[in-house]
Amino acid sequence: MSKPAPQPSHKPPPSIRIMCPNLVCKAVLAVPSIARGKMVRCKSCGTCIRVPDAAGGETSAA
Numbered sequence: 928m929s930k931p932a933p934q935p936s937h938k939p940p941p942s943i944r945i946m947c948p949n950l951v952c953k954a955v956l957a958v959p960s961i962a963r964g965k966m967v968r969c970k971s972c973g974t975c976i977r978v979p980d981a982a983g984g985e986t987s988a989a
């Protein structure tokens with residue numbers, strides 16, 4: 928018997944696409960959403976880019 932096993936769809940982590948602010952680079956980087964508010968480095972030119980926080984109003988009370 929060979930019945931298709933219902934495999935749980937492995938969803939990749941949500942990623943954010945940001946564009947390198949370097950005008951001579953403008954590479955589009957896909958960074959994981961967990962990188963929000965952090966600095967990432969462009970693979971093309973090495974520019975440090977700050978990943979924007981979630982747009983909206985996610986208020987995390989301290």
Ligand SMILES: [Zn+2]
Binds near residue numbers: 947949969970972974
């Ligand atoms: Zn770049």
